[in-house]
Amino acid sequence: MELIIIGAILAVAACVQGAIGFGLGMLAAPLIALIAPELLPGTVLLLAFVLSFAIFIRERGEIKWSVVGWTSLGRVPGSLVGAVLVAILPVSGLSLVLAAAVILGVVVSLVGWRPGYSLGSASVAGFAAGILGTSTSIGGPPLALILRDLSPSAVRGTMGAAFVAGTALSVVFLWAGGSLSAEQWKAALVLLPAVAVGFMLSSLVNRFIQSRHLYVGSVVLSLVGAVVVIIDSIFGLLA
Numbered sequence: 468m469e470l471i472i473i474g475a476i477l478a479v480a481a482c483v484q485g486a487i488g489f490g491l492g493m494l495a496a497p498l499i500a501l502i503a504p505e506l507l508p509g510t511v512l513l514l515a516f517v518l519s520f521a522i523f524i525r526e527r528g529e530i531k532w533s534v535v536g537w538t539s540l541g542r543v544p545g546s547l548v549g550a551v552l553v554a555i556l557p558v559s560g561l562s563l564v565l566a567a568a569v570i571l572g573v574v575v576s577l578v579g580w581r582p583g584y585s586l587g588s589a590s591v592a593g594f595a596a597g598i599l600g601t602s603t604s605i606g607g608p609p610l611a612l613i614l615r616d617l618s619p620s621a622v623r624g625t626m627g628a629a630f631v632a633g634t635a636l637s638v639v640f641l642w643a644g645g646s647l648s649a650e651q652w653k654a655a656l657v658l659l660p661a662v663a664v665g666f667m668l669s670s671l672v673n674r675f676i677q678s679r680h681l682y683v684g685s686v687v688l689s690l691v692g693a694v695v696v697i698i699d700s701i702f703g704l705l706a
Contacts, residue, residue: 469502470654474661481518481662485669487619488522488626489607491515491662493572496604497692500562501699507565508553509641509651511604512634514662519630521666526624531617534584534625538593538610539632545597546633550640552602562700565603569693572599572608584613593633601637606630619673 476498483490492511500507523530553561592609600606610629614622641647 470657473499473502473506473654474658477514477658478661478665478668481514481665482668482672483665484515484518484607485522485623485666486672488614488623489611489630491518491607492600492604493569493607494692496565497569497696500565500696501692503654504558504562505648506651506654507561508600508602508604509638509647510654510658512600512637512641513652513655514658515604515630516634516638517659518662518666519627519634521663522623522627523631525670526620526627529618529621529624530628531584531614531621531625532628534589534614535628535632537586537589538596538629539636541590541593542597542600542606542629542633542636545594546601546636546640547597549598549601549603549637550644550646552598553641553646554644556602559700561602562696565605566693566696566700568599568603568605568608570690572605573690588613593629596629596633597636600633601640606633606637 473495476495477491480491480493480495483494492508492515496507496511499511552564556564592613595609596606599609607626607630610626611622614625617625638647
């Protein structure tokens with residue numbers, strides 16, 4: 468039953484990411500943390516890699532490769548820091564980091580700040596995405612912030628390409644640190660069809676539903692999940 472619920476969550480989250488360029492981790496991770504925290508962040512990162520590759524192929528004509536290159540360079544040290552956090556923090560601590568990452572991502576994406584993309588901003592965004600993506604599976608908001616002025620298809624394609632490289636780095640660092648379990652690999656294989664369904668649905672969403680409306684709904688669900696995770700983690704630490 469737990470895997471069925473998680474599969475439904477991932478299908479919706481994959482649809483969101485396929486439509487706006489990010490959202491799999493931000494939407495799914497807080498809810499999965501309440502159901503099966505042992506699957507985080509590895510399972511979501513493995514699924515994010517496959518989903519990102521699919522989006523990359525679909526939107527490959529709109530990719531800003533200079534952004535992908537510099538964010539990937541910044542993601543290397545960031546992923547190392549994130550892997551260290553996973554190795555040293557208890558589950559409750561990681562859950563709090565995850566919830567904080569969701570809230571930070573929502574705040575950053577809702578404010579009007581538009582730093583644009585350059586060598587410096589792309590590197591910093593990649594570093595932040597490396598830390599957050601590896602430790603919590605939520606690496607999208609820093610990249611989305613610097614890509615605000617691009618067209619929706621360019622955002623999806625550029626973030627898809629950046630996530631392919633970034634999630635691969637995160638998975639490698641987690642594996643090297645002994646934080647990627649066999650259970651997470653197995654769960655990713657079982658849940659992969661749900662992500663595939665969400666990706667296919669995103670093509671319909673892109674045609675008939677405004678991505679802004681989809682994003683607002685995902686933000687509300689993410690915030691609710693983050694608040695519940697914070698409350699649960701605090702009680703866990705006090706117990």
